[in-house]
Amino acid sequence: DLPDTIHIGGRISPKTVWDYVGKLKSSLSKELCLIRFHPATEEEEVAYISLYSYFSSRGRFGVVANNNRHVKDLYLIPLSTKDPIPSKLLPFEGPG
Numbered sequence: 009d010l011p012d013t014i015h016i017g018g019r020i021s022p023k024t025v026w027d028y029v030g031k032l033k034s035s036l037s038k039e040l041c042l043i044r045f046h047p048a049t050e051e052e053e054v055a056y057i058s059l060y061s062y063f064s065s066r067g068r069f070g071v072v073a074n075n076n077r078h079v080k081d082l083y084l085i086p087l088s089t090k091d092p093i094p095s096k097l098l099p100f101e102g103p104g
Contacts, residue, residue, distance in 0.1 A: 009078040010043070016059075016084070017073025025069050025083050026096050042097060060086045 032038045047053035063070055063086040070084030085094070 009076055010082075011074050011076065013074075014072050014082075014084075015074045016070050018071045019063060019066065019068035020071050020083065022067070022069055022085075025085070026094075028081070029096050040097075042100075059084075060088070064088075 029040065032040050045056070047056040059070070063084065069086070072082035072084065075082050087093075
């Protein structure tokens with residue numbers, strides 16, 4: 009259900025995302041999925057680091073603009089390799 013290329017439509021405050029995630033987690037009819045992206049090439053790694061730096065330095069998350077009809081909202085949460093998984097996303101359930 010994800011597009012081949014992700015287009016960033018803007019940025020959003022983490023508080024807004026965490027409030028939304030809290031509502032989703034209490035809903036029985038909604039699903040919350042986590043996806044971890046990895047750069048596949050050195051070129052992608054440079055772009056990946058640039059994107060991470062952009063959102064991290066501004067204290068914002070990314071908003072994906074080109075969702076399909078099965079994905080209501082898609083956010084990019086910048087985490088460094090040393091950052092723990094945000095507690096709002098825990099516990100994990102399912103195959104991940």
